[in-house]
Amino acid sequence: MLTVILVAVAVLVVAVVLGATLVVPRRRRTLPPAPPQRPGLDYAPGVGDDVTVPRDTPTRTLEDHDLPPVEGPAEAPTALLERPEPVAGRLTRLRERLSRSQSTLGRGLLALLSRDTLDEETWEEVEDTLIRADVGVTPTQELVERLRTRVRVLGTRDPEQVKALLREELVAALAPELDRSLHTSRHPEGRPAVVLVVGVNGTGKTTTVGKLARVLVSEDRDVVLGAADTFRAAAADQLTTWGDRVGVPTVRGPEGGDPASVAFDALKAGTEAEADVVLVDTAGRLQNKVGLMDELGKVKRVLERGGPVDEVLLVLDATTGQNGLIQARVFSEAVDVTGIVLTKLDGTAKGGIVVAVQRELGVPVKLVGLGEGADDLAPFEPGAFVDALLG
Structure with a gap:
């Protein structure tokens, strides 16, 4: 009987020791601390994060900056209006362009009228030259007739004199007496x-x-x-x-x-x-x-x-x-x-x-x-x- 009791006590002691061993947790291995995560570099910054890594030096306040002076709104450049050339003497200034016509009309006439003999054939050529220049048949005949009369009366063959006569007749054919002014003045009653x-x-x-x-x-x-x-x-x-x-x-x-x-x-x-x-x-x-x-x-x-x-x-x-x-x-x-x-x-x-x-x-x-x-x-x-x- 006594032997049985001793065996039971021994079994109980062993059970208690084993239970205590199972209840106590095992000691975990300690890992080194993780390096700090940098917002904007290691991950996208969120609310409350700075976009860049904070600087160690203190930042300057707004008052420390030299601000540029405040300027008003930029104005659009005003388009420059053109100033037309003066009208007085404009035709004289453009003479070079107009003189391109003289190869047929001016030079042709002067060449014909400078011949040694102004026969009927020459005067017909003068008429043809004027008609080709669109002077018109009737005006041409009148101009040539007047010119023939003046050359015959004066009996001249001098090119400069003939040129002067031709000029006078051409100017007369253009009716210089006509009023060529433009009526562009405002009326007294206020109407343009x-x-x-x-x-x-x-x-x-x-x-x-x-x-x-x-x-x-x-x-x-x-x-x-x-x-x-x-x-x-x-x-x-x-x-x-x-x-x-x-x-x-x-x-x-x-x-x-x-x-x-x-x-x-x-x-x-x-x-x-x-x-x-x-x-x-x-x-x-x-x-x-x-x-x-x-x-x-x-x-x-x-x-x-x-x-x-x-x-x-x-x-x-x-x-x-x-x-x-x-x-x-x-x-x-x-x-x-x-x-x-x-x-x-x-x-x-x-x-x-x-x-x-x-x-x-x-x-x-x-x-x-x-x-x-x-x-x-x-x-x-x-x-x-x-x-x-x-x-």
Whole structure:
């Protein structure tokens, strides 16, 4: 019995020792501390993190910085308006371009008239030269007859004397007595002068209106442009560009709108702005389209509600020759032309068209275009013109 009790006690002691061993946890191995994670370098910074690693040195406050002075908002540069060239003497300055015509007209005539013998054949050649220069048959015959008489009476063969006689006859054929001034002065009752510009497509009509605006600006006139060619948006854009270059406003309407309405609005705007002159550009009418010519007449009638139109300028291409005369007749019947503008007169031997068109219409050539430059539109001066032709 005693043996049994001793065995039981021994088993109990062993069990207690084993249980204690199982309950006590094992001691874990200690790992070295992890290096600090750097926001913005080791991971994307979050809320509360700095984007960069904090500096060891203290940062400066805002007051420590030298701040640049505060400036106002930048102003857009003002576009510089062009200043057109003076009009006085412009034709003389452009003589070199005009003198390109002298190879056929001027030099040809002088060569013929400088021959030792001026027989019938020579005078016929003189007539042919003038006719080829578009002087016209009747004016040519009259000019040659006068010149033959003067040469025969004087009995001269001196080239300089013959040249002087030829110059006098050519100037006389250009009718220097005609009034070539442009009526562009503001009326005493406060209404601006009105200039209506007409012509067929391709003559340089819209460009002429822009150049004429420059002529008037150079004379210190206040100008308003009316883009009544509503059939071509490009024409209105082109005219607006011409006006913007010299600070002249342009009144325009919707594409395909009523040209007479645009012309009326331009006159109204010019009156309200107390402008000196209103220049109205029109569509390039085809002279064989009666309906279009009637519409051009309507534009003129609408403008005349405020008073008479001061100028109706017909733009002709000098290189078209006798076709220009046909155009001149039709336009004159439709709108009563008061003056001619001859364009593209540089580099052509058709300078005689000046004589023919004046004789046909009985109205003067008032302006001539001698190139593509912005200031190549010049008042027509018969003496300077002839001098350029004869060199």
